[in-house]
Each structure stands twice: as C-alpha cells, then as structure tokens.
Amino acid sequence: MKATGLRAMLGVHWRTHRRGTLVWILALIASMVGTAAAVAGLYTTPEKIHTYAAAVTTGSALVAINGRVEGIDSLGGVIQDESGFLMAFLLPLLGISLVAKVTRREEEDGRLEAVLGGRVARHVPVLAGLIGASAAIFITALAFTLGLIACGVPASRAALYAASLGTLAFAFAGLAALLAQITQHSRGVYAWSLLVLAVAYLLRGVGDVTKTWVTWLSPLGWAEKAAPFGPMRWWTLLVPLAVGGLLSALAVLIAGRRDLGSSLVRGRPGSARASTWLRSPIGLATYIHSAALVGWLAGALIIAGMMGALAKQFVGAVTGNPAMADALGMSTAHPEDGFVAVTQLYIAIIATGYAVQAVGSLRGEETAGRLEPRLSGTLSRMGWLGAHGLVIVTGLVIIVAVSSVVLAASTAWSMGTALHLDRVVGAGAAYLPAELLVGGLALALFGLWPRAFPAGWAAFALVAFIAFLGPGLKLAGWVLDLAPTTHVGNPPLGTIKALPLVVLSTLAALLGAIAAIGFRRRGVPRG
Amino acid sequence: MSTAQPVIRAERLTKTFGPVRALDGLDLEVAPGEVHGFLGPNGAGKSTTIRVVLGLIRASGGHVELFGGDPWRQAATLHERLAYVAGDVALWPGLTGGQCLDVLGATQGGLDETRRAALIDRFELDPTKRVRDYSKGNRQKVALIAALAADVDLLVLDEPTSGLDPLMEQAFQEVVRERREKGCTVLLSSHILGEVEALADRVSIIRRGRTVTTGTLAELRRHTRTHVHAVTVGVPEGLADTPGIAEYASEQVDGHVDSRFTIDGDHLDAVMGQLHAARIHTLTATPPSLDALFLRTYDEELTPHDANGLGLPEEARR
Numbered sequence: 001m002k003a004t005g006l007r008a009m010l011g012v013h014w015r016t017h018r019r020g021t022l023v024w025i026l027a028l029i030a031s032m033v034g035t036a037a038a039v040a041g042l043y044t045t046p047e048k049i050h051t052y053a054a055a056v057t058t059g060s061a062l063v064a065i066n067g068r069v070e071g072i073d074s075l076g077g078v079i080q081d082e083s084g085f086l087m088a089f090l091l092p093l094l095g096i097s098l099v100a101k102v103t104r105r106e107e108e109d110g111r112l113e114a115v116l117g118g119r120v121a122r123h124v125p126v127l128a129g130l131i132g133a134s135a136a137i138f139i140t141a142l143a144f145t146l147g148l149i150a151c152g153v154p155a156s157r158a159a160l161y162a163a164s165l166g167t168l169a170f171a172f173a174g175l176a177a178l179l180a181q182i183t184q185h186s187r188g189v190y191a192w193s194l195l196v197l198a199v200a201y202l203l204r205g206v207g208d209v210t211k212t213w214v215t216w217l218s219p220l221g222w223a224e225k226a227a228p229f230g231p232m233r234w235w236t237l238l239v240p241l242a243v244g245g246l247l248s249a250l251a252v253l254i255a256g257r258r259d260l261g262s263s264l265v266r267g268r269p270g271s272a273r274a275s276t277w278l279r280s281p282i283g284l285a286t287y288i289h290s291a292a293l294v295g296w297l298a299g300a301l302i303i304a305g306m307m308g309a310l311a312k313q314f315v316g317a318v319t320g321n322p323a324m325a326d327a328l329g330m331s332t333a334h335p336e337d338g339f340v341a342v343t344q345l346y347i348a349i350i351a352t353g354y355a356v357q358a359v360g361s362l363r364g365e366e367t368a369g370r371l372e373p374r375l376s377g378t379l380s381r382m383g384w385l386g387a388h389g390l391v392i393v394t395g396l397v398i399i400v401a402v403s404s405v406v407l408a409a410s411t412a413w414s415m416g417t418a419l420h421l422d423r424v425v426g427a428g429a430a431y432l433p434a435e436l437l438v439g440g441l442a443l444a445l446f447g448l449w450p451r452a453f454p455a456g457w458a459a460f461a462l463v464a465f466i467a468f469l470g471p472g473l474k475l476a477g478w479v480l481d482l483a484p485t486t487h488v489g490n491p492p493l494g495t496i497k498a499l500p501l502v503v504l505s506t507l508a509a510l511l512g513a514i515a516a517i518g519f520r521r522r523g524v525p526r527g
Numbered sequence: 528m529s530t531a532q533p534v535i536r537a538e539r540l541t542k543t544f545g546p547v548r549a550l551d552g553l554d555l556e557v558a559p560g561e562v563h564g565f566l567g568p569n570g571a572g573k574s575t576t577i578r579v580v581l582g583l584i585r586a587s588g589g590h591v592e593l594f595g596g597d598p599w600r601q602a603a604t605l606h607e608r609l610a611y612v613a614g615d616v617a618l619w620p621g622l623t624g625g626q627c628l629d630v631l632g633a634t635q636g637g638l639d640e641t642r643r644a645a646l647i648d649r650f651e652l653d654p655t656k657r658v659r660d661y662s663k664g665n666r667q668k669v670a671l672i673a674a675l676a677a678d679v680d681l682l683v684l685d686e687p688t689s690g691l692d693p694l695m696e697q698a699f700q701e702v703v704r705e706r707r708e709k710g711c712t713v714l715l716s717s718h719i720l721g722e723v724e725a726l727a728d729r730v731s732i733i734r735r736g737r738t739v740t741t742g743t744l745a746e747l748r749r750h751t752r753t754h755v756h757a758v759t760v761g762v763p764e765g766l767a768d769t770p771g772i773a774e775y776a777s778e779q780v781d782g783h784v785d786s787r788f789t790i791d792g793d794h795l796d797a798v799m800g801q802l803h804a805a806r807i808h809t810l811t812a813t814p815p816s817l818d819a820l821f822l823r824t825y826d827e828e829l830t831p832h833d834a835n836g837l838g839l840p841e842e843a844r845r
Contacts, residue, residue: 108659185620185659269655274622274629284630288619369617373670376581376611376683377634380603523584 005120009128013102025140033147036079038473040151043078052078064310068208070230076153077229088220091165092197095173098133100189103180123256130248133173141166161228167240168223174247181254184263281387289358293395296354300347300403307343308410314339341493348431349464351399355439356460358392363446363453366525381520404428427491433504434484440511447518450526532595534559534681534712540589549575551736557714562707564727565716572736573716574614577685610635610674614685616666618658624669625654631673642676649698663690675702682713720818749792751815759784759805766801
C-alpha cells in the first residue's frame with residue numbers, strides 16, 4: 001500500500017489537534033514529574049523509603065490498587081507505587097483519546113470524506129493518526145525520563161520506567177485504532193477500549209494479589225513486569241510493542257479495504273414512539289444523563305467492591321504492624337474505619353467527576369444546538385434547569401448510596417463481621433455537600449460564563465489531585481484546604497464536623513442560585 | 528385574535544455581541560394569517576432576529592412584541608402558540624427519529640396525531656432509525672414534521688428546506704400552504720428565492736441587521752422594471768421619450784418594428800397604449816423576478832441606504 005498524502009494528513013492532524021494534544025501531554029508530564037518530585041522531596045533518606053516500602057507491601061490491598069512494584073525499596077520504586085493507580089488510567093487514556101479523536105470522530109462528522117476526496121489514500125488517515133499519537137507518546141516518555149533523572153533516579157531505570165508507560169499507551173492507541181474501524185461511532189471506541197482497560201486493571205490486580213501468571217494477561221501487567229526498579233526486564237517491552245503494532249497494522253489494513261462510513265457493528269432500529277416519561281422534562285433529562293451516570297457508577301462500584309473484598313488483608317496488615325497503624329492513625333476500636341475512609345474519599349472523587357460531567361452535558365446540549373429548540377417550547381428556562389438539577393443531584397445520591405452499600409456489604413463479607421451500614425453510608429453521605437459544591441461551581445460557570453466551562457474540569461482535577469496525593473505527598477495545609485473534601489473530616493475514621501458541612505452546603509446552594517440567575521438572564525445559545 | 532394586532536412586531540431592534548453589531552435598527556411586522564418571507568444573505572441577522580422574537584436572546588435596544596406580549600419575559604407562555612424549526616437542526620443522536628418527533632412535540636405542547644402520521648408518510652421518513660444514522664436531510668425532516676404537525680397559530684421556520692431534495696421541498700410547500708389555509712401565520716426565513724416567491728404573501732428583505740425593504744411581492748415588483756419586447760406593424764410614436772422608459776432599442780426587422788425596453792410599473796399602462804396604437808404583432812412582457820429584486824437590493828451601489836431606491840428610472844439610466 002502506497003501511503004499517498006501521508007505528509008498532508010500529518011499536517012492536517014497537527015493543525016486541527018495540536019492544541020488539545022499539547023494540553024493533554026503537558027498536563028500528563030506535569031502530573032507525572034510533579035508526583036515524582038514530591039516523592040523525592042518527601043522520601044529523602046533510605047530509612048524513610050524503607051518504612052514506606054514495608055508499609056505498602058504488607059497485605060494485598062495496596063498491591064491490588066497500585067500494583068506489585070519490584071524494587072520498591074528505592075526512590076524510583078516509591079514513585080512507581082505512588083503513581084501506580086493514576087498512571088494505570090492516564091496513559092491508556094492518552095493513547096485512546098489521541099487516536100479516537102483523529103479517526104472515527106472525523107469520519108462520523110463527515111470530515112474524513114472531505115479528506116479522502118483529495119489525494120489521500122484510504123488507509124492514510126489512520127496511519128497518520130497512529131504516527132502522531134506515537135510521537136506524542138514518545139515525547140511524553142522522554143520528558144518523563146528527564147524529569148525522573150532530575151529527581152535523582154538512575155538514568156537507565158528512569159528510561160525503562162518511562163518506556164514501560166509509553167509502550168502501555170501505544171498498545172491502547174493500537175486498540176483504539178482497530179476499534180475505530182469496527183465500531184460506527186467514536187462513543188463506541190471509547191466505551192469498548194475503556195472496558196478493555198477496566199478488565200486489564202482487574203486482571204493485573206488479581207494477578208498481583210494471587211502472585212500468578214494472570215498479571216501477564218494484562219497490558220498493565222506488561223508494564224509492571226518490566227520492573228524498572230527491580231531486575232530491569234527490557235525485553236517485556238516487546239510484548240506491548242508487538243501487540244500495539246499488530247493491532248495498528250490490522251487497523252490500517254481494514255481502513256484500506258473497507259467502505260467509508262462502514263463498520264462491523266451497526267446501529268439497530270428502535271422504537272418509533274417516545275414514552276410519556278421520555279417526553280417529560282425530567283424523563284428527557286434522565287435520558288441525557290444516564291450514560292454518564294452508568295459509567296461513573298460502574299467505576300465507583302468497581303472501587304467499592306474491590307476495596308471491600310480486600311478489607312481483611314488490609315486490616316490484617318494494619319493490626320499486624322503497629323507502626324503502620326500508628327502512621328495512618330488507625331489504632332481505634334474500628335480498624336476497618338481507616339480503610340473505609342480512604343475508599344469513601346475515592347468514591348467522593350468519582351461522584352464529583354460525575355457531577356461535573358453531568359453539568360458539562362448541559363453545556364453540550366447548548367453547543368450542539370439542542371437547547372435552543374428545547375427552550376422555544378412551553379418549557380421555561382427555570383423548568384429546564386430545575387429538571388436537570390434534580391436529575392443530576394439524584395444521580396449523585398444514587399452513586400454515593402449504592403456504592404456505600406456495596407462497600408459496607410463487601411467489607412462485612414470479607415471481614416466476616418456484622419454490617420456497619422450506618423457508619424459506611426453516613427461517611428459517604430457526609431461527602432455530598434463537598435461534591436455538590438464542585439458541581440455547583442461548574443453550574444455557575446454554565447450559567448454565567450458558559451465558554452469558561454473547562455475551568456470546572458480544572459477545579460475537579462485540582463480536587464482529585466489534592467484528595468488522592470495531597471496527604472501522601474504532605475502538601476501544605478492551605479493547599480489541602482483548597483479541596484472541599486478536606487473539610488469533611490475523613491469519616492468514619494475522623495468525626496464528621498457539622499459546621500464545615502453547613503458551610504459547604506450553603507456555598508453549593510449559593511452557587512446554584514447564581515447559576516439560575518445567570519442562566520435566566522443570558523442569551524441562548526451563547527457560543 | 529384581532530386582525531389589527533400583528534403576530535410579530537419588531538421596531539428598531541438592535542443587538543450587539545461584543546464589538547459586532549448583529550442587528551442595527553431592524554423592523555419587522557408579521558400580520559395574522561400571512562406567510563411572511565424573511566430574506567437576507569448569510570450573516571444579515573435573520574437567525575438573530577428570530578432568536579430575539581422567540582425570547583432566546585434579549586435585544587440590546589428597540590422594541591419587540593410576540594402575540595402582543597414581551598417574548599423575553601413571557602417566553603414559555605407565548606411559546607404555547609408557536610412552533611419553531613431552528614436553522615441548524617440538532618437532535619439527540621441516540622434517540623430514534625420518531626422519539627425525537629415526540630420529544631419535540633411535547634416541547635411545543637403536543638402534536639396532532641393524525642397529521643404526525645400523515646406527514647411521516649408524506650416526507651417518507653423512517654421513524655425507527657436512530658438520529659445518528661440519519662442524513663442531514665432526514666434530520667431536517669424530523670424537525671419540520673414536529674413543527675408542521677403542531678396545533679399552533681405561528682410557525683417560525685429558519686431556512687427550513689436546507690438539505691431537502693426538490694421532491695421534499697415540493698411537499699414542504701404544499702404543507703405550508705395547507706397550514707396557512709387553516710389560518711396559521713408563518714415566518715419563513717430563507718435565502719432561497721424560489722421558495723419565498725412560491726409561498727410568501729409579504730416579504731421583508733434585510734441586510735446587515737437592517738430592513739432594506741418590506742411589502743407584498745406585488746408592491747415590491749411595482750418598484751422594479753418590466754422588460755418588454757414588442758414587434759409592431761408601425762413605428763410606436765414617441766415611445767423613446769415616454770417617462771419611465773429605459774434601455775430603449777428599436778430596429779426594422781422583416782417589415783416590422785422590433786422594440787426592446789424596460790419600463791417602471793407606473794408607466795406600463797401608458798406604454799401599452801402607445802404600442803397598441805402602432806398595432807401589436809407579438810408582445811412579451813417579463814415581470815421582474817424576485818432574483819432581480821434581491822440582487823438589486825444587495826447591490827450596494829444601486830441602493831445606498833433607502834428602501835425606495837429600488838430600480839428608479841434615473842438610476843437605471845446610469
């Protein structure tokens with residue numbers, strides 16, 4: 001196959017997606033190097049590193065979450081362990097989004113047709129997309145290597161670690177390229193590849209906890225088995241490279257042979273009538289938010305179920321290690337409280353993510369042009385906003401309640417103790433005001449300055465970063481205070497403080513009111 | 528509804544988006560029961576005007592009334608009596624066409640079920656297909672059916688036939704006529720002249736956020752020139768000096784006198800008398816098409832600022 005128009009296609013991708021790509025990889029590099037630098041600043045002596053290593057390797061809970069890090073008794077090992085959870089999702093996401101954006105999305109929107117009408121061979125757009133994605137991944141890995149070296153990690157180990165993450169992203173880029181050929185919409189590309197990622201994460205967790213070959217079934221396992229801070233197995237990089245290369249080659253081959261706009265998986269016809277429920281404002285709002293709700297709920301349930309199932313190992317590790325229990329402040333009458341508190345914080349972040357995305361889909365309705373016809377009927381603006389607000393808040397409560405119940409049940413099952421439903425659900429509920437505050441901020445942006453809505457995601461990223469890594473990295477108090485989740489009081493380990501919750505709720509309500517006033521007064525649509 | 532009260536009345540509307548002046552003193556009046564053509568080039572302010580009229584955006588200045596009420600304050604109440612098809616039709620990709628129809632119908636306060644079924648047939652729409660699998664034309668049909676099947680007093684259609692094939696366009700025109708016969712008022716924004724010519728009772732032409740001219744098609748035509756080609760037996764006396772005549776050319780062909788000229792509406796009758804006196808052999812008189820009207824209105828040199836400058840004789844002679 002002759003790659004006619006490859007250079008032109010690379011130019012098109014670069015011109016149309018450079019901004020998004022640059023923001024993506026800069027944010028990724030910043031968080032990776034930032035975490036490494038914070039760890040390096042914190043674990044300055046071999047003793048400190050040793051204490052950390054001893055703490056996280058007792059029991060299986062943290063192994064399941066962050067992976068089994070070989071050579072954890074080193075600075076690099078601590079960095080790998082600390083970033084394990086985030087990197088397991090961010091790097092595959094990098095590969096997926098870089099490819100999905102320039103392949104099926106372009107085809108779906110009809111831009112691919114315009115391109116293929118020119119002097120560009122059919123398989124070239126996906127080839128160019130893969131080349132561009134590989135280049136972006138390479139730059140990210142290179143920058144990460146340099147960052148690690150600057151933090152004091154030996155060069156060859158830094159390079160292997162970065163390469164293991166880069167090849168992980170590449171494998172998922174290849175997967176996305178193939179999925180882009182066989183599903184009809186970019187939504188399908190994301191949905192299927194995220195499903196593969198979730199399975200990969202579970203397999204890696206199971207394999208690491210059981211110390212079996214199961215780890216090798218997971219792309220995340222391949223990266224881990226490179227063991228950059230242990231025996232350094234460079235050859236394992238060949239596995240993701242081969243798999244990614246094979247998937248890419250298959251994608252390019254199919255792209256060259258199939259019809260434009262075609263796919264293996266096609267949409268089926270549906271009902272010719274809308275139900276009374278769907279016709280109601282709340283019914284349509286429920287439909288609009290259901291996909292996001294299901295996705296975030298599934299994430300929360302995976303975390304809750306997995307953590308709960310590992311509760312016994314976790315608590316066992318803590319009770320058998322007074323030093324660690326002390327460090328975590330867990331020498332209380334309820335040893336499982338500490339780990340319920342950690343899990344509830346994770347669930348709170350997931351619920352907050354749902355809230356921001358749900359508010360974002362209001363903006364999506366507006367920019368897509370669907371809000372205008374909706375408001376030119378008998379539905380008032382406040383009626384529309386109220387229906388959506390109700391559905392979003394209900395979804396938030398569902399995520400918190402259902403995953404709390406699952407967490408309580410799986411914990412009780414794992415520990416063999418009585419169900420502490422009230423403590424666990426109460427802890428989850430205590431985070432609601434904090435979640436609503438971030439959602440309210442996003443809603444206020446939508447009401448007042450809809451174009452600035454991405455700032456809502458920035459706020460979410462900040463809150464998530466502080467919540468996940470803030471305590472571990474011992475960030476300054478005022479930084480921790482920026483996240484509303486900090487003020488909840490870490491229940492059920494700590495006691496819930498009433499006053500901060502009242503303040504958070506009031507602020508959330510205030511932001512909601514501001515959003516309503518702003519939305520009532522502004523023009524629709526606003527570009 | 529009293530016949531005295533216009534359905535839509537906008538006076539000296541202005542709307543600025545930052546430094547951009549989208550509307551610059553626009554006037555628009557739509558009377559009950561009429562199909563009002565709203566013509567203008569891309570970016571003239573048609574969609575902005577419609578959004579102000581619907582209360583989706585607020586005018587920066589001027590006055591606007593919809594059914595005698597303030598659309599910004601009473602949007603939802605006033606919308607009970609109208610249905611709207613936006614310029615860029617956007618639907619929910621995961622719903623089927625039929626589901627979108629019902630959702631849009633519910634938005635407008637209900638659809639006439641018989642008409643819904645009839646229109647689906649007429650526009651040959653498959654309502655079980657998902658919107659994301661529809662072509663642009665099919666998405667347009669969904670929005671059109673939803674509006675045309677609604678029991679309302681006013682239809683606001685913003686470039687409704689973009690994406691429709693000629694057959695469907697024909698069907699659309701028939702349905703709009705039927706709706707008008709039932710007493711429905713229609714505001715039809717378009718830059719397709721044929722469509723407006725076929726449907727509209729009155730027309731407003733706007734440019735750069737201002738109304739350039741407004742009136743019935745007949746009135747507008749009066750201000751423009753008719754092309755006449757006459758073959759007479761004798762020489763028409765004094766024709767060249769008749770007021771209102773221009774581009775006059777005459778020659779002898781096969782013993783007849785072949786004359787070509789253009790004439791404004793006010794003097795057409797007098798000229799016909801003169802031709803008749805010279806004994807008409809063949810005669811073609813071509814009224815100005817809306818195209819000519821439209822092009823002329825947009826031509827800056829011919830119409831500097833005022834609406835009445837359309838095709839005046841002295842301008843034509845230049």
